[in-house]
Amino acid sequence: MTTRVITLKELAASLDLSITTVSRALAGHEQIALKTRERVVQAARQAGYVPNTAARTLVSGRSGFVGLVLPIRGPNLVDSFLGEFVTGLGEGLVSHGADLILATAALGHSELSVLRHVVESGRADGVVVTRIAETDERLAYLRERGFPFVAHGRLLDSDFGYNWLDTDGAHAFGEAFDMLYDLGHRHFGLVTISEAMTFRHLRQDGLAAAIARRGDPSVRLDVVTAPRFDQEARIEAVNRILRGPDRPTAIVALFDELALTVMEEAARAGLSVPRDLSVIGFDNIAASAYAPPGLTTFDASIRQCAREIADMLLTVIAEKPGKPLTRLIRPTLVARASHGPAPRTRS
Amino acid sequence: MTTRVITLKELAASLDLSITTVSRALAGHEQIALKTRERVVQAARQAGYVPNTAARTLVSGRSGFVGLVLPIRGPNLVDSFLGEFVTGLGEGLVSHGADLILATAALGHSELSVLRHVVESGRADGVVVTRIAETDERLAYLRERGFPFVAHGRLLDSDFGYNWLDTDGAHAFGEAFDMLYDLGHRHFGLVTISEAMTFRHLRQDGLAAAIARRGDPSVRLDVVTAPRFDQEARIEAVNRILRGPDRPTAIVALFDELALTVMEEAARAGLSVPRDLSVIGFDNIAASAYAPPGLTTFDASIRQCAREIADMLLTVIAEKPGKPLTRLIRPTLVARASHGPAPRTRS
DNA sequence: ATCGAAATTTAAAACGTTTGCATTTTTGCA
DNA sequence: TGCAAAAATGCAAACGTTTTAAATTTCGAT
Numbered sequence: 001m002t003t004r005v006i007t008l009k010e011l012a013a014s015l016d017l018s019i020t021t022v023s024r025a026l027a028g029h030e031q032i033a034l035k036t037r038e039r040v041v042q043a044a045r046q047a048g049y050v051p052n053t054a055a056r057t058l059v060s061g062r063s064g065f066v067g068l069v070l071p072i073r074g075p076n077l078v079d080s081f082l083g084e085f086v087t088g089l090g091e092g093l094v095s096h097g098a099d100l101i102l103a104t105a106a107l108g109h110s111e112l113s114v115l116r117h118v119v120e121s122g123r124a125d126g127v128v129v130t131r132i133a134e135t136d137e138r139l140a141y142l143r144e145r146g147f148p149f150v151a152h153g154r155l156l157d158s159d160f161g162y163n164w165l166d167t168d169g170a171h172a173f174g175e176a177f178d179m180l181y182d183l184g185h186r187h188f189g190l191v192t193i194s195e196a197m198t199f200r201h202l203r204q205d206g207l208a209a210a211i212a213r214r215g216d217p218s219v220r221l222d223v224v225t226a227p228r229f230d231q232e233a234r235i236e237a238v239n240r241i242l243r244g245p246d247r248p249t250a251i252v253a254l255f256d257e258l259a260l261t262v263m264e265e266a267a268r269a270g271l272s273v274p275r276d277l278s279v280i281g282f283d284n285i286a287a288s289a290y291a292p293p294g295l296t297t298f299d300a301s302i303r304q305c306a307r308e309i310a311d312m313l314l315t316v317i318a319e320k321p322g323k324p325l326t327r328l329i330r331p332t333l334v335a336r337a338s339h340g341p342a343p344r345t346r347s
Numbered sequence: 348m349t350t351r352v353i354t355l356k357e358l359a360a361s362l363d364l365s366i367t368t369v370s371r372a373l374a375g376h377e378q379i380a381l382k383t384r385e386r387v388v389q390a391a392r393q394a395g396y397v398p399n400t401a402a403r404t405l406v407s408g409r410s411g412f413v414g415l416v417l418p419i420r421g422p423n424l425v426d427s428f429l430g431e432f433v434t435g436l437g438e439g440l441v442s443h444g445a446d447l448i449l450a451t452a453a454l455g456h457s458e459l460s461v462l463r464h465v466v467e468s469g470r471a472d473g474v475v476v477t478r479i480a481e482t483d484e485r486l487a488y489l490r491e492r493g494f495p496f497v498a499h500g501r502l503l504d505s506d507f508g509y510n511w512l513d514t515d516g517a518h519a520f521g522e523a524f525d526m527l528y529d530l531g532h533r534h535f536g537l538v539t540i541s542e543a544m545t546f547r548h549l550r551q552d553g554l555a556a557a558i559a560r561r562g563d564p565s566v567r568l569d570v571v572t573a574p575r576f577d578q579e580a581r582i583e584a585v586n587r588i589l590r591g592p593d594r595p596t597a598i599v600a601l602f603d604e605l606a607l608t609v610m611e612e613a614a615r616a617g618l619s620v621p622r623d624l625s626v627i628g629f630d631n632i633a634a635s636a637y638a639p640p641g642l643t644t645f646d647a648s649i650r651q652c653a654r655e656i657a658d659m660l661l662t663v664i665a666e667k668p669g670k671p672l673t674r675l676i677r678p679t680l681v682a683r684a685s686h687g688p689a690p691r692t693r694s
Numbered sequence: 695a696t697c698g699a700a701a702t703t704t705a706a707a708a709c710g711t712t713t714g715c716a717t718t719t720t721t722g723c724a
Numbered sequence: 725t726g727c728a729a730a731a732a733t734g735c736a737a738a739c740g741t742t743t744t745a746a747a748t749t750t751c752g753a754t
Contacts, residue, residue: 005467005469007739007740007741008740008741009740009741017703017704018703018704018705019704019705019740019741019742020703020704020705020706020742020743021702021703021704023741023742023743024703024742024743027742031701031702031703032702032703033701033702033703036702036703048463048467050463050464050467050468051468051740051741052405052468052469052739052740052741053401053404053410053468053469053470053741054400054401054402054404054405054410054469054739054740054741055401055405055709055739055740055741055742056740056741056742057400057401057709057741058399058401058402058405058708058709058710058711058739058740058741058742059708059709059740059741059742059743060709060741060742060743061709063400063401065448070433070434070437073434078430078431078434078650079430079434080430080633081430082429082430082433082434083425083426083427083428083429083430083431083433084425084430086417086429086430086433086449087417087420087425087426087429087451090417090449090450090451091451093451094450094451094452094453095453099448099449099450099451099470100448100449100450100451101412101446101447101448101449102433102437102446102447102448102449103437103441103446103447104434104437104438104440104441104446104447105441106441106442116395116397117397120352120395120397121397121398121399121400122352122399122400122401122710123400123446260637285633286427286632286633286634287633287634287636287637289634290607290634290637290638290639291637291638292637292639303425354709354710354711355710355711356710356711364733364734365733365734365735366710366711366712366734366735367712367713367733367734367735367736368732368733368734370711370712370713371712371713371733374712378731378732378733379732379733380731380732380733383732383733398710398711399709399710399711401709401710401711402709402710402711402712402739403710403711403712404711404739405709405710405711405712405738405739405740405741406710406711406712406713406738406739407711407712407713407739408739469740
């Protein structure tokens with residue numbers, strides 16, 4: 001029962017016009033008589049005409065697609081922001097009539113090779129690159145190619161400009177410190193990761209800068225590092241800071257997953273949050289609201305960011321601006337119950 | 348600095364061969380001398396040749412894409428499974444060299460119109476349709492068009508066959524009942540939704556069937572219905588069943604979000620879970636592990652399902668099987684701490 | 695009525711592939 | 725060495741659109 005799709009030629013024939021005229025009429029060219037335009041649009045709608053994307057792309061060089069390469073993850077690891085991110089991108093794109101292509105990197109292939117394929121096969125007019133590492137071969141490639149892209153995140157340092165949108169983790173971590181300091185905390189812990197991601201520096205530096213700004217020599221900061229995806233090592237690292245003879249009264253975690261582990265291990269060690277220990281995370285993942293006593297964290301509003309990234313990318317594609325577009329989004333504090341005044345007595 | 352992309356014609360010229368031969372060599376046709384094939388493949392790799400998708404699609408009629416239309420949601424509602432689902436689809440597709448197109452339905456446009464556009468513009472060779480309602484115009488459309496698709500979920504009843512994969516909610520809810528019955532529960536509550544989704548029937552029917560199978564006339568089931576996305580009404584509904592003079596000892600919720608609300612409201616009402624009340628959910632969302640005391644639920648393994656859906660769809664596209672492909676996935680019980688023996692005394 | 699400019703429409707090329715069919719080259723055998 | 729068959733390669737059309745440049749029609753002013 002496969003229904004055939006109507007083509008421009010057929011539509012033109014039925015209107016007794018040339019393909020050219022119909023094409024232009026549908027594109028709304030002033031050049032075509034208004035009466036004709038209306039007649040064509042009406043007929044197209046009635047016939048349910050939808051232009052063939054491949055043909056259009058081939059001749060115009062514009063696909064109307066934006067690409068995103070899904071990061072490769074282990075069997076049980078799903079990017080926790082993917083849903084929100086993709087939703088936001090979709091929202092941002094659809095208002096400009098663009099759609100999203102999701103290319104997955106197979107286990108053998110590198111993310112870069114998939115990106116290359118997306119770019120060079122002409123499937124997309126631009127790409128979004130997420131989870132930027134300290135140095136990132138993807139950005140180098142895209143820059144060299146001169147292909148439109150927007151990065152979600154930044155390089156540690158680079159000798160070239162590029163379009164990016166990032167969450168202002170430095171500011172958030174400074175804010176976290178100030179809030180905890182004002183609550184009387186002087187001994188801090190930071191749980192960070194060993195993976196070479198730029199954001200770990202930005203956030204840690206933000207924390208360090210706030211400490212320096214305060215200029216109080218009694219402030220102490222212990223830093224502990226865990227591999228990102230190894231739950232066991234993560235627990236071990238958290239306990240190193242938690243079970244020491246002289247533990248911090250406040251722990252800031254690089255992101256919520258780590259903070260939740262801190263809270264779990266604190267409970268296991270018989271510590272009460274926030275009475276004995278304050279914990280602050282970052283990201284505001286769904287579980288943070290439910291994990292007792294409710295994790296205080298920062299919301300990065302991924303969906304909104306993704307929407308802006310889409311807007312930026314479409315601008316880059318359409319206008320090729322001379323200067324790079326950059327945007328730093330300040331996350332908002334979500335004050336729940338995992339932080340409080342520093343305990344009076346120290347053991 | 349935009350680097351040009353190499354084309355088949357250029358590659359052919361550099362090899363001093365015709366386009367035809369190069370095209371066939373790359374496709375691995377036996378027809379082309381082995382020596383030539385090797386030479387061409389080698390040169391193509393070295394030149395970084397990537398075939399243009401639009402041109403290939405135009406002539407072959409195959410895009411190598413599978414489409415998914417993102418459900419329209421309110422500003423703060425993101426499909427909680429989208430990330431997992433998309434990851435699974437990607438995994439399933441990439442092994443066959445296919446990629447995913449995500450089309451978003453703008454606020455004005457219906458999901459159906461976006462689907463039509465995806466189908467009729469030739470962007471995709473097949474589509475995945477999720478969140479099937481009791482009756483669903485999307486399936487009717489796809490069937491009429493004869494366009495390859497796989498549904499994630501089922502229609503309430505239909506006069507035609509179609510390809511679907513569904514979670515066996517009926518079985519899970521039967522299992523939940525049996526488990527709770529064996530723990531001594533006789534008075535049950537079901538929290539369900541008012542939205543016209545097929546799965547609410549399947550799950551409720553599964554529960555009812557298990558009750559009937561047991562044949563114990565002392566078993567009682569109270570059902571309460573709430574709108575899906577209205578948190579306030581949801582709380583109100585939950586309290587109707589929780590604060591009644593004669594409340595159930597065990598509540599089964601249609602899915603985890605509802606179960607979490609039940610647990611929150613139970614706590615607010617001074618009830619201890621599972622001592623005073625057993626709660627069981629469905630879906631195993633991330634928060635369920637963290638919400639105290641840990642929600643007992645069923646894991647539907649969305650990612651795995653999505654991978655299978657991808658496989659099914661690619662089969663449908665390639666082989667056009669005569670009989671519909673169907674697949675019922677049994678969810679696995681995730682026994683946490685929200686269920687337990689029925690309380691001895693009744694108020 | 696005639697002409698030229700403005701308004702409208704059209705023919706044809708191009709985009710980069712795949713593929714049916716024709717052509718050329720090689721091979722095996724007499 | 726010649727010739728037919730087999731093997732290998734190439735020509736050209738086609739896919740459905742956009743767009744350049746050209747052709748046609750309309751219209752107002754003389």
